[in-house]
Amino acid sequence: MSQVTATDLYEVTMALSYVREDMRAPATFGLSVRDLPPGRGFLVAAGLEPALDHLSRFRVGGGDLQHFAEALRCPVADLEPLHGLSFDGQVRAVPEGRIVFAGEPLLEVTAPLPQAQLVETYLLSLVCHQTTVASKAARCVLAAAGRPLVDFSLRRAHGPEAGMQAARVCALVGFAGTSNLAAANRYGIPASGTMAHSYVEAFGSEEQAFRAFARTRPGPVTFLVDTYDTDRGVATAARVLKDLGPGPGCGIRLDSGDLFALARRARTALDEAGLRDVQVIASGGLDEYGVDALVRAGAPIDVYAVGTKVGTAADAPYLDAAYELVEYAGQPVMRLSSAKVTAPGRKQVHRGPGLRDVIGLANEEPPEGTEALLRTVMRGGLRTEPPDTLDAARARFEADLAALPEEARRIDRPVAPVPVVTTRLSALTTVVRHRTEARTRAGR
Amino acid sequence: MSQVTATDLYEVTMALSYVREDMRAPATFGLSVRDLPPGRGFLVAAGLEPALDHLSRFRVGGGDLQHFAEALRCPVADLEPLHGLSFDGQVRAVPEGRIVFAGEPLLEVTAPLPQAQLVETYLLSLVCHQTTVASKAARCVLAAAGRPLVDFSLRRAHGPEAGMQAARVCALVGFAGTSNLAAANRYGIPASGTMAHSYVEAFGSEEQAFRAFARTRPGPVTFLVDTYDTDRGVATAARVLKDLGPGPGCGIRLDSGDLFALARRARTALDEAGLRDVQVIASGGLDEYGVDALVRAGAPIDVYAVGTKVGTAADAPYLDAAYELVEYAGQPVMRLSSAKVTAPGRKQVHRGPGLRDVIGLANEEPPEGTEALLRTVMRGGLRTEPPDTLDAARARFEADLAALPEEARRIDRPVAPVPVVTTRLSALTTVVRHRTEARTRAGR
Numbered sequence: 011m012s013q014v015t016a017t018d019l020y021e022v023t024m025a026l027s028y029v030r031e032d033m034r035a036p037a038t039f040g041l042s043v044r045d046l047p048p049g050r051g052f053l054v055a056a057g058l059e060p061a062l063d064h065l066s067r068f069r070v071g072g073g074d075l076q077h078f079a080e081a082l083r084c085p086v087a088d089l090e091p092l093h094g095l096s097f098d099g100q101v102r103a104v105p106e107g108r109i110v111f112a113g114e115p116l117l118e119v120t121a122p123l124p125q126a127q128l129v130e131t132y133l134l135s136l137v138c139h140q141t142t143v144a145s146k147a148a149r150c151v152l153a154a155a156g157r158p159l160v161d162f163s164l165r166r167a168h169g170p171e172a173g174m175q176a177a178r179v180c181a182l183v184g185f186a187g188t189s190n191l192a193a194a195n196r197y198g199i200p201a202s203g204t205m206a207h208s209y210v211e212a213f214g215s216e217e218q219a220f221r222a223f224a225r226t227r228p229g230p231v232t233f234l235v236d237t238y239d240t241d242r243g244v245a246t247a248a249r250v251l252k253d254l255g256p257g258p259g260c261g262i263r264l265d266s267g268d269l270f271a272l273a274r275r276a277r278t279a280l281d282e283a284g285l286r287d288v289q290v291i292a293s294g295g296l297d298e299y300g301v302d303a304l305v306r307a308g309a310p311i312d313v314y315a316v317g318t319k320v321g322t323a324a325d326a327p328y329l330d331a332a333y334e335l336v337e338y339a340g341q342p343v344m345r346l347s348s349a350k351v352t353a354p355g356r357k358q359v360h361r362g363p364g365l366r367d368v369i370g371l372a373n374e375e376p377p378e379g380t381e382a383l384l385r386t387v388m389r390g391g392l393r394t395e396p397p398d399t400l401d402a403a404r405a406r407f408e409a410d411l412a413a414l415p416e417e418a419r420r421i422d423r424p425v426a427p428v429p430v431v432t433t434r435l436s437a438l439t440t441v442v443r444h445r446t447e448a449r450t451r452a453g454r
Numbered sequence: 455m456s457q458v459t460a461t462d463l464y465e466v467t468m469a470l471s472y473v474r475e476d477m478r479a480p481a482t483f484g485l486s487v488r489d490l491p492p493g494r495g496f497l498v499a500a501g502l503e504p505a506l507d508h509l510s511r512f513r514v515g516g517g518d519l520q521h522f523a524e525a526l527r528c529p530v531a532d533l534e535p536l537h538g539l540s541f542d543g544q545v546r547a548v549p550e551g552r553i554v555f556a557g558e559p560l561l562e563v564t565a566p567l568p569q570a571q572l573v574e575t576y577l578l579s580l581v582c583h584q585t586t587v588a589s590k591a592a593r594c595v596l597a598a599a600g601r602p603l604v605d606f607s608l609r610r611a612h613g614p615e616a617g618m619q620a621a622r623v624c625a626l627v628g629f630a631g632t633s634n635l636a637a638a639n640r641y642g643i644p645a646s647g648t649m650a651h652s653y654v655e656a657f658g659s660e661e662q663a664f665r666a667f668a669r670t671r672p673g674p675v676t677f678l679v680d681t682y683d684t685d686r687g688v689a690t691a692a693r694v695l696k697d698l699g700p701g702p703g704c705g706i707r708l709d710s711g712d713l714f715a716l717a718r719r720a721r722t723a724l725d726e727a728g729l730r731d732v733q734v735i736a737s738g739g740l741d742e743y744g745v746d747a748l749v750r751a752g753a754p755i756d757v758y759a760v761g762t763k764v765g766t767a768a769d770a771p772y773l774d775a776a777y778e779l780v781e782y783a784g785q786p787v788m789r790l791s792s793a794k795v796t797a798p799g800r801k802q803v804h805r806g807p808g809l810r811d812v813i814g815l816a817n818e819e820p821p822e823g824t825e826a827l828l829r830t831v832m833r834g835g836l837r838t839e840p841p842d843t844l845d846a847a848r849a850r851f852e853a854d855l856a857a858l859p860e861e862a863r864r865i866d867r868p869v870a871p872v873p874v875v876t877t878r879l880s881a882l883t884t885v886v887r888h889r890t891e892a893r894t895r896a897g898r
Contacts, residue, residue: 013614015635015636015639016608016614016617016618016634016635016636017608017634017635017636018606018608018609018633018634018635018647019633019634019635019638019645019646019647020633020647020648020649020650021650022635022647023647023649023667023670023671024649024650024652024653026670027653027666027667027669027670027671028656030666030669030670031666031669031670033656033657037652037656039652077635077636077639078635080638080639081635081638081639081645082645082671083673084672123656127650127652127653130609130650130652131608131609132614134609134610135608135609135610135611135613135614135617136613136614138609138610139610139611139612139613139616140613142612143612162462164460164461164462164575164579165462165574165575165578165579165582166578166579166582166583166772166773166775167579167583167612168583168586168587168611168612168613168616168619168766168771169579169580169583169584169612169613169615169616169619170457170460170576170579170580170615171613171614171615171616172583172612172613172615172616173460173579174460175612175613189462189463189464190460190461190462190463191459191460191461191462191463191466191521191522191525192459192460192461192521194463194524194525195459195521195524195525201463201525201526202463203462203463203464203466203467204464205464205467205468206464206465206468206571206574207778207779207789207791208468208481208483208571208574208777208778208779209468209471209571211779211782211787211788211789212472212477212481212567212779212782212787213477214782214785214787214890214893215893216894222471222474222475223467223471225471225474225475226467226470226471226474226475227467227471227526228528229527236791237789237790237791238789238790238791238890238891238894239790239891239894239895240791242894242895265791266791267791318772319772322612322771322772323771324771324772327612327766327767327768327771328610328762328763328766328768329610331610333652334651334652335651335652335655335656338655338656338658341658343655343656343658344655345651345655345681345682346681346682346683347651347680347681347682347684347709347710347711446658446682447682447683449658449659450660450682450683450686451683451686
């Protein structure tokens with residue numbers, strides 16, 4: 011099934027209606043997050059690269075028309091006006107990895123109305139999900155305070171493809187590796203992995219399991235020590251590692267129980283065995299809260315593996331994001347519904363030192379000493395630049411993170427900066443609101 | 455990239471080690487949920503059909519070996535023992551749609567150890583996600599108390615593929631439709647959709663938008679009335695609907711604000727306009743809690759559309775599920791790690807009236823008047839039956855739901871039934887635990 015059909019039915023109805031009514035003037039839609047979820051002091055823009063891939067390939071084919079017609083229970087001929095429709099518009103967007111806040115457009119799509127409408131659902135699905143998980147993973151990076159993190163989320167992500175994207179955005183914010191083999195291959199992320207409890211159970215003996223594992227996996231090994239009794243597991247691992255003559259990168263993994271106490275005892279046991287270079291890796295239900303508590307307590311843990319709660323962004327698994335029409339045929343437009351008022355017009359975000367952001371109209375003069383966040387990344391349906399790399403995105407994230415105010419970086423009850431809105435954008439909002447209200451009252 | 459590589463790296467290392475150590479005896483792994491999340495009185499088994507599809511197709515090809523080798527940073531030749539490995543084992547499983555509880559295996563895989571291990575990650579990813587969302591959606595069905603529900607989750611699901619699965623499991627538990635066009639096509643679910651606020655904004659006039667919509671969409675139409683002022687929107691919709699001479703299935707949709715008050719006023723206005731058959735559809739941040747509150751308050755809402763919170767299972771977005779080795783080479787095995795003790799041996803769940811479940815060993819005599827939940831669905835790597843249908847799964851769900859105790863059905867603080875464990879399974883657990891502890895103490 012083509013990606014074109016992975017959309018809400020109403021996008022098709024509306025696009026068809028626009029074509030029939032000859033409403034093909036340029037429309038601009040802005041995708042932004044209205045409010046940050048509790049527990050988030052910032053968001054990390056993610057999902058743009060796959061979104062641009064989608065737009066590059068977007069074309070309504072004959073098979074798609076067939077599917078549209080089936081879903082709408084109408085003759086295929088009715089859908090013919092959409093045949094061959096592709097995306098040849100412009101996209102201005104915040105590059106992946108940049109830190110963003112409430113009300114800031116992550117991207118703005120400008121294209122003939124039917125096109126700009128038809129791509130809504132898929133873009134939202136990519137950008138919302140990936141920004142959600144990237145923002146959770148970024149908090150783990152803060153909590154780990156320089157210690158390496160590894161993504162273990164594939165098995166608990168919302169399906170295998172969600173796991174692929176989780177691995178990608180974890181790497182984007184600086185994770186050192188992923189357990190996800192396909193993601194490692196697709197995105198060039200170091201693959202990482204140890205053994206499961208089942209491996210130890212199949213041998214029935216930790217010592218036999220560890221020795222067999224080392225036979226299969228030349229080079230650095232990590233032994234999982236908590237299948238039975240963890241302290242004994244550590245002692246067994248130490249004995250086998252001494253026999254192997256461990257090189258750098260060997261480790262033991264703790265996956266359950268009181269990770270702080272177990273890590274302390276494991277570290278002591280390893281040190282006493284002369285295995286000072288053997289790392290302690292912790293996993294098991296961790297996210298930024300668990301990592302932060304362990305790091306603050308001084309747990310001797312060298313590497314943190316996070317999975318379930320990060321891959322699902324468990325405490326805030328969605329964003330209050332919308333793809334809103336802000337301009338049509340040169341006229342700024344807005345919605346007035348309670349609590350969901352949107353600002354009209356094409357926008358730009360100007361970033362000053364300390365991530366003090368100003369949201370203004372796209373054609374406003376930038377305030378002095380600021381940098382524009384939205385860049386033109388697609389024109390005439392074509393990328394303006396070669397595809398971005400994860401390394402470049404990570405560098406942007408790291409630079410923004412370094413400038414993020416302390417209260418937004420906090421793990422516990424962070425406070426997000428609130429962007430300032432320019433006088434011109436405020437004034438336009440007021441004008442468009444009054445004009446829209448007057449027209450509505452007049453029953454037009 | 456093939457589905458075979460969408461796995462955790464360690465599955466490959468372990469499978470390779472098993473082959474090299476000639477550990478190819480039959481192993482049984484059980485996939486079960488250790489504890490239900492708060493806010494869940496039951497789970498709905500889902501994900502089995504795609505899991506069986508995956509197993510049917512599973513085969514390690516040359517390209518996969520290449521990817522394995524890259525991730526493991528070893529020569530491809532080292533991976534050669536895995537070349538051509540496919541799944542030719544047995545699967546016993548709870549069919550989709552059945553209600554299940556903590557500790558009950560959703561499926562048991564029995565196959566030569568390398569195969570049974572290698573499929574772990576993908577199976578967990580499918581079954582955990584789909585069971586998670588199905589269980590949330592099932593609670594919406596309870597809350598709606600007979601009123602139709604529609605799935606609107608695609609745009610906020612964890613990527614488009616997660617949205618496909620969300621639409622499928624919503625239909626499985628009895629949703630009347632989905633906005634997801636691709637899912638409607640792929641799974642034969644009625645597609646449903648209205649218009650977006652952007653549609654109204656593009657016209658700049660609700661009346662013009664509604665009339666244009668009706669021109670494009672012959673047959674029943676639903677008008678979105680909350681783009682500007684909702685009461686005015688209702689009045690405009692009523693006027694246009696009267697002109698159209700509305701047939702059955704026409705409606706108005708409320709997507710923001712105080713849905714109870716707005717629905718009451720909308721109903722009154724529609725009735726006064728003689729539009730008693732025009733439906734009121736509510737959407738906007740709803741899940742079982744929101745639906746339950748509106749239904750209990752007597753809101754005159756005919757159809758509920760749920761999206762974000764259901765598609766992401768926002769209050770419980772993951773399950774504490776595991777795929778545990780329970781038997782290898784005829785010997786029951788178990789894990790002893792704190793708080794994650796698993797019961798050994800191949801199991802069966804016997805269901806009595808009122809969903810009183812007994813978890814026992816697979817070869818135990820069933821208690822009188824009970825039905826076995828796990829069925830053999832795959833043998834020798836082949837399905838034992840034709841693929842299941844959503845209709846059949848829905849019928850199973852409805853039958854189980856009808857028998858579910860009241861306290862498990864509650865929306866607010868439900869209490870889940872706790873299955874009983876047979877004496878023989880308890881006894882085996884004790885024996886295996888003592889044996890394993892003794893062996894561990896002996897340092898073997």
